[in-house]
Amino acid sequence: MAQLKIILRRFVLFLLFTLLIACETRFEDNTRILVKGSVKDQYDLAIQNAQINVYTSRVTSFLGGEQEFLLGSGFSDSNGEFSVVSLFDKDEDFSVEIDAGPNHSKYVYKTSTINYEPTNLTFDLGNRILLELTAVNYTIYRISEEGNNIQYSFRFTSEFCSEVYNEGVLNIEDSQCNTQQFLNGALNDSTPDIEGDFYAPTGTEVVFIYSVNEAPESTETFIVENNSNNEFVFSY
Structure with missing residues (x-):
């Protein structure tokens, strides 16, 4: 009986060791990629210190759970240019994210690298536009x-741009770049008033659509100005 317990204990330890090895996350050995490009705003001004992150995701458990891994990171220089050396991974969810903080829109490049490697292992993102954002208080x-x-509903330009590429070619159908976004609400006796805010690209149009007491819809429009006094006030 004692010998059987020893055998079972060794088997359990071996099984645990095997599971740990199987769950170890490994990327492409001895392979590095270059992610380069530049980032500007809608006024053709360079954006400095925008963060560029390279990600992949992996199934990390036998239950199918996924985890995101950071493969490489860097920042744009004073000319808005960036050049990031990163690890490489064969994965369906390979992505590059560009984030310049809350005052600019965000950009995401997505592709599958399972059967695709760019020429010279270089992902050239070209010139990416991050729209300057301004708060709208209503x-x-x-x-x-x-x-x-x-x-009521506010219709405005989204602050997010996600482009999907298939072997280096833009997939327009699966991409969503600065599309129209809606912020909807309703007020009545229980909540007759509201205050709030949202961010929209500077210089773009916001459409306010409303219906009082189920009457036909009416609209008002205004332009998001480049200042901190974008106040929209409406009474009914």
Whole structure:
């Protein structure tokens, strides 16, 4: 019996060791890639210190859970140019993210590298545009009697751009770049007033669509100005 326990204990230890080895995350050995390009805003001004991160994701458990791994990272220089040397991974969810902080839109490059390697192991992203963002503060309040209600929606340009590439060719159908975004709401007796904010690219148009007491929709438009006083106030 004692010998059987020893054998079982050794078997369990061997099994645990095998599982640890199987779960170890390994990337392409002795392979490095170069991710390069430049980043500017919509006014053709270089953006300095934008962070460029290279990611991959892997299944990390037998239950199918995925984890994101950072393969490489760097920053754009005073001319907006960047050149990042990174590890490489064969994966369906290989991506490069460019983030210049809350005052600019974000950009993501996505591709599958399972059967694709770029020429000279270089991902040339070219010139990427990160839109300058400005906060829009809004206030909607009721001045009419109780029982009146409003349904509303703000339509504005999204601050996010995600481009999907198939073997170096842009897949337009799967990409979403600065599309139209909606912020919807409804006010009534329980909540007659609201204050809030959202970010939109400077110089773009915001459309406010509303209907009071289920009447036909009406619209108002305004341009997001390059300042901190983008205040939209509406009463019903």
